[in-house]
Amino acid sequence: MSGVVGAVLQVIVIAVGSPLLxxxxxxxxxxxxxxxxxxxxxxxxxxxKLMRKEAIAPHGTGWVFRAAPxxxxxxxxxxxxxxxxxxxASPLDGVADLxxxxxxxxxxxxxxxxxxxxxxxxxGGMGASREMTVLAxxxxxxxxxxxxxxxxxxxxxxxxxxxxxxxxPLSVISPVSVLAAVALAIVTIAETGRIPVDNPSTHLExxxxxxxxxxxxxxxxxxLIEWASAMRLSVLLGLLASLFFPLGISGASTGALALLVxxxxxVVKVTLMGALLAAGEVFMAKLRLFRVPELLAGSFLLxxxxxxxxxxxx
Amino acid sequence: xxxxxxxxxxxxSGCAVAAVAAVLAPPRARLRLAGWCTAGAGAVGAAAGVAxxxxxxxxxxxxxxxxxxxxxxxxxxLPLAGVRLAIDPLGGVxxxxxxxxxxxxxxxxxxxCSHGLDGRAFQLVLxxxxxxxxxxxxxxxxxxxxxxxxxxxxxxxxxxxxxxRRRAAVGRAGLWYAVMTHFGLVTILIGxxxxxxxxxxxxxxxxxAAALSPAAKTVVFLATLAGFASKAxxxxxxxxxxxAHPEAPSHVSALMSAAMVNMGAYGIIRIGLDLLGGGPAWxxxxxxxxxxxxxxxxxxxxxxxxxxKRLLGYSTTENLGLVxxxxxxxxxxxxxxxxxxxxxxxxxxxxxxxNHAAxxxxxxxxAGSVLHATGTRDxxxxxxxxTRLPYTTAAFAVGALCxxxxxxxxxxxxxxxxxxxxxxxxxxSGVAGAVTMPLAVAVIALSAGLAVATFxxxxxxxxxxxxxxxxxxxxxxxxxxxxxAMALAVAGCxxxxxxPTLVVxxxxxxxxxxxxxxxxxxxxxxxxxxxVAGMISPLLIAVTLVAAASIVLGLxxxxxxxxxxxxxxxxxxxxxxxxARMEYTATxxxxxxxxxxxxxxxxxxxxxxxxxxxxxxxxERVRFHARVxxxxxxxxYDPLIAAVSAVGRGARALATGSVHRYLGYGFWALTAALxxxxxxx
Numbered sequence: 005m006s007g008v009v010g011a012v013l014q015v016i017v018i019a020v021g022s023p024l025l026x027x028x029x030x031x032x033x034x035x036x037x038x039x040x041x042x043x044x045x046x047x048x049x050x051x052x053k054l055m056r057k058e059a060i061a062p063h064g065t066g067w068v069f070r071a072a073p074x075x076x077x078x079x080x081x082x083x084x085x086x087x088x089x090x091x092x093a094s095p096l097d098g099v100a101d102l103x104x105x106x107x108x109x110x111x112x113x114x115x116x117x118x119x120x121x122x123x124x125x126x127x128g129g130m131g132a133s134r135e136m137t138v139l140a141x142x143x144x145x146x147x148x149x150x151x152x153x154x155x156x157x158x159x160x161x162x163x164x165x166x167x168x169x170x171x172x173p174l175s176v177i178s179p180v181s182v183l184a185a186v187a188l189a190i191v192t193i194a195e196t197g198r199i200p201v202d203n204p205s206t207h208l209e210x211x212x213x214x215x216x217x218x219x220x221x222x223x224x225x226x227x228l229i230e231w232a233s234a235m236r237l238s239v240l241l242g243l244l245a246s247l248f249f250p251l252g253i254s255g256a257s258t259g260a261l262a263l264l265v266x267x268x269x270x271v272v273k274v275t276l277m278g279a280l281l282a283a284g285e286v287f288m289a290k291l292r293l294f295r296v297p298e299l300l301a302g303s304f305l306l307x308x309x310x311x312x313x314x315x316x317x318x
Numbered sequence: 319x320x321x322x323x324x325x326x327x328x329x330x331s332g333c334a335v336a337a338v339a340a341v342l343a344p345p346r347a348r349l350r351l352a353g354w355c356t357a358g359a360g361a362v363g364a365a366a367g368v369a370x371x372x373x374x375x376x377x378x379x380x381x382x383x384x385x386x387x388x389x390x391x392x393x394x395x396l397p398l399a400g401v402r403l404a405i406d407p408l409g410g411v412x413x414x415x416x417x418x419x420x421x422x423x424x425x426x427x428x429x430x431c432s433h434g435l436d437g438r439a440f441q442l443v444l445x446x447x448x449x450x451x452x453x454x455x456x457x458x459x460x461x462x463x464x465x466x467x468x469x470x471x472x473x474x475x476x477x478x479x480x481x482x483r484r485r486a487a488v489g490r491a492g493l494w495y496a497v498m499t500h501f502g503l504v505t506i507l508i509g510x511x512x513x514x515x516x517x518x519x520x521x522x523x524x525x526x527a528a529a530l531s532p533a534a535k536t537v538v539f540l541a542t543l544a545g546f547a548s549k550a551x552x553x554x555x556x557x558x559x560x561x562a563h564p565e566a567p568s569h570v571s572a573l574m575s576a577a578m579v580n581m582g583a584y585g586i587i588r589i590g591l592d593l594l595g596g597g598p599a600w601x602x603x604x605x606x607x608x609x610x611x612x613x614x615x616x617x618x619x620x621x622x623x624x625x626x627k628r629l630l631g632y633s634t635t636e637n638l639g640l641v642x643x644x645x646x647x648x649x650x651x652x653x654x655x656x657x658x659x660x661x662x663x664x665x666x667x668x669x670x671x672x673n674h675a676a677x678x679x680x681x682x683x684x685a686g687s688v689l690h691a692t693g694t695r696d697x698x699x700x701x702x703x704x705t706r707l708p709y710t711t712a713a714f715a716v717g718a719l720c721x722x723x724x725x726x727x728x729x730x731x732x733x734x735x736x737x738x739x740x741x742x743x744x745x746x747s748g749v750a751g752a753v754t755m756p757l758a759v760a761v762i763a764l765s766a767g768l769a770v771a772t773f774x775x776x777x778x779x780x781x782x783x784x785x786x787x788x789x790x791x792x793x794x795x796x797x798x799x800x801x802x803a804m805a806l807a808v809a810g811c812x813x814x815x816x817x818p819t820l821v822v823x824x825x826x827x828x829x830x831x832x833x834x835x836x837x838x839x840x841x842x843x844x845x846x847x848x849x850v851a852g853m854i855s856p857l858l859i860a861v862t863l864v865a866a867a868s869i870v871l872g873l874x875x876x877x878x879x880x881x882x883x884x885x886x887x888x889x890x891x892x893x894x895x896x897x898a899r900m901e902y903t904a905t906x907x908x909x910x911x912x913x914x915x916x917x918x919x920x921x922x923x924x925x926x927x928x929x930x931x932x933x934x935x936x937x938e939r940v941r942f943h944a945r946v947x948x949x950x951x952x953x954x955y956d957p958l959i960a961a962v963s964a965v966g967r968g969a970r971a972l973a974t975g976s977v978h979r980y981l982g983y984g985f986w987a988l989t990a991a992l993x994x995x996x997x998x999x
Contacts, residue, residue, distance in 0.1 A: 101854050124701070125888050133910055136911075146763070147737070294914070311756040
């Protein structure tokens with residue numbers, strides 16, 4: 005029972021909290037850059053504004069263009085429900101497999117890329133092409149890191165991996181975990197379109213990836229996409245936190261108080277990571293597009309080293 | 319004769335009836351008669367395959383199961399050896415796949431062939447091709463196997479050549495295919511004949527019981543591996559595949575790509591794992607390496623290809639590569655004494671064969687529909703088919719989703735199973751396993767990622783946005799027979815994607831032929847691995863996904879204040895309406911990946927400037943060529959062809975036209991042969 009409650013709780017926390025996380029990150033950046041900032045609730049105000057606008061159907065677009073935003077948000081919601089953020093006992097344990105989660109996130113990206121191609125503009129094609137390039141190169145790192153993490157547990161189920169870490173917290177301090185953590189952190193940055201892979205606040209067409217794809221969206225569609233992007237960011241940060249620092253996550257049979265503690269722990273962890281990421285972005289510039297593969301190749305190497313370490317240290 | 323045998327014989331007779339109908343029926347009724355007969359034969363063949371798999375399950379003990387299997391010896395059908403047939407669950411899986419693909423292709427052909435392909439010869443060969451493919455997995459002796467194999471090769475060659483009068487490229491593709499498939503036949507012939515000679519008999523039972531020396535086994539394995547790899551389109555013997563698939567009529571491409579290439583994988587499993595009984599670990603690491611190389615090379619070529627059917631052909635190389643990764647891993651685990659992952663890997667390989675057959679049928683049939691409607695396969699000239707060919711677009715969308723290994727597609731399930739088998743093998747498989755398994759996982763992941771990019775390109779550029787050429791603009795939806803066949807294949811994909819739990823236990827029985835006495839998975843709605851931890855529920859994923867998307871849509875409905883959608887212009891930077899020339903093409907879509915994998919793909923580009931006659935400074939024309947040649951073909955086959963042609967030209971000097979000289983050649987050759995015989999015997 006507490007599994008179901010936990011799963012519902014984490015979906016609510018992610019759905020409500022993720023725009024606030026984006027707000028916090030923008031605020032941190034603003035303060036570090038010497039600006040006052042718009043406050044952490046600004047993304048929610050933006051979403052409310054977008055919901056009030058009318059939906060637009062650009063000429064020549066069809067069902068692919070319309071279906072992409074709900075599908076993107078849908079995949080983000082499913083992932084938010086199955087990833088162990090608050091509880092390890094998700095009732096949807098047939099979905100809570102690391103491969104399935106990765107593939108679901110990729111499905112969201114694919115829907116958006118197809119919608120971008122559907123517009124038939126050069127921007128859309130450019131964004132889709134770049135997004136797919138990054139996706140194709142990120143995939144090996146994710147899967148090899150998963151491989152490294154699952155060897156210790158003997159399963160790729162997220163619940164088992166996190167439960168094993170909860171039971172033996174010191175196992176995180178091993179070369180395997182450290183290497184896999186760094187590799188996964190890099191691909192998380194790439195997947196969520198943060199600096200140095202993509203710049204979420206740019207609108208300069210030659211440099212953008214994600215923004216180029218969503219250029220034709222307006223009103224409620226754009227609101228869905230922005231919300232889904234925020235959810236993906238918080239889920240991936242939360243997943244990173246759960247895999248390598250699972251403090252406070254509740255198990256199968258816990259009371260209401262423990263769930264509350266888990267929620268607070270999740271919020272604190274994700275906010276801290278988001279603030280750190282935003283602070284890091286202040287001191288970094290976006291990489292040239294064709295230098296990104298080098299970064300991803302580096303992260304792949306780290307993941308491979310993690311697997312090697314898991315074998316030779318076992 | 320039991321149920322399996324009856325069905326199998328009925329299926330073969332159906333093919334024969336179709337062939338007779340193709341010859342005798344009047345032109346107007348020919349297509350329908352031959353098409354429906356072939357489809358019926360395919361359906362009965364599929365039933366025979368399924369029955370063969372199921373019959374074995376009812377008596378699941380090993381010895382009792384063998385008694386249930388159908389086998390036949392027809393000594394009078396062929397001189398010397400006779401025909402020997404037997405259907406076990408492993409063969410049954412391949413027969414079932416072939417049968418179902420044949421049903422779709424035959425129905426599709428009724429609509430597709432009405433323009434120029436309704437001749438007697440073509441309609442006669444198609445059912446023969448299907449019959450040959452049904453017999454190959456049922457053959458139970460060397461001579462029967464080779465005969466069916468060659469019949470399959472010859473009939474498919476004739477089908478590839480069907481349109482040779484229309485395009486010159488068909489003839490060249492046919493030549494490549496003929497050479498490669500006969501190279502394969504020769505190596506398989508050498509391997510199997512050596513095997514039969516060593517075993518002292520040619521039936522598969524005698525081969526199974528034979529005690530060969532390890533060196534002889536290795537020779538047999540390597541020779542047959544080369545032949546089967548060439549049939550499966552495995553690097554570096556894949557060169558025929560991206561040529562023959564685009565040039566063949568589309569339903570023939572579907573039959574070849576979804577059914578025929580599987581026989582390569584079947585051969586490796588049958589000879590290597592079953593008849594030779596496994597073998598040293600390095601055999602299987604070789605198979606795994608070949609598979610991994612094919613997966614990567616195939617998908618890299620596919621991602622930069624702009625010919626739709628060539629792209630699908632390279633994707634076949636990729637998928638068969640993944641199948642061989644599974645087969646290789648299974649053999650390697652068996653050699654390392656890890657029975658659980660071995661059975662799992664083989665089940666994953668077989669599931670991928672089935673899944674690949676399903677989605678590749680959809681994709682080739684949809685590509686044929688595009689070709690039928692527009693007359694072009696060039697993605698750079700397509701686009702805008704979403705409104706013009708709505709059903710074809712929907713079918714291709716399903717196929718592309720399945721092919722890119724994303725949930726809720728079917729290939730996701732088989733790749734998941736394959737990855738599980740690789741992951742669960744690690745602790746026990748030694749240093750070789752520790753080095754190869756992570757690399758294999760990385761290869762599968764990279765090929766999955768690139769497959770996503772490939773099919774986003776194929777679907778997004780080919781079907782969405784606006785048309786890039788006049789033929790694409792004039793496209794009309796295909797006739798109902800073609801749409802019906804596509805719908806059938808799409809239904810197959812959906813069933814495999816949502817209910818793999820019905821299929822995988824059956825495949826487990828096929829695995830039991832090679833690795834007896836083990837269930838691979840259990841569970842009705844959730845795929846639960848037995849022996850190791852791991853489960854997934856494709857149905858649950860699909861249901862939650864639909865539920866979540868509906869919730870989101872509902873939320874938007876509730877909270878959005880204005881309901882109606884307003885039509886608006888696209889953002890054109892204020893520079894006037896956007897034309898089709900401003901769109902991203904398939905080539906430009908793949909350019910970043912081409913640049914990233916520059917060292918592997920070695921793309922060629924060439925700028926050709928023609929100055930005006932009057933002045934060297936004024937330019938009349940600038941022409942830019944960019945292409946990505948198949949590097950293996952370039953490096954390996956071009957020198958080989960050049961050498962063979964040089965030898966051929968040199969040999970002309972021997973034939974001067976003098977009769978005396980020719981008589982002299984005959985005399986000296988005979989004398990030399992006699993001398994050699996006298997000295998050596």
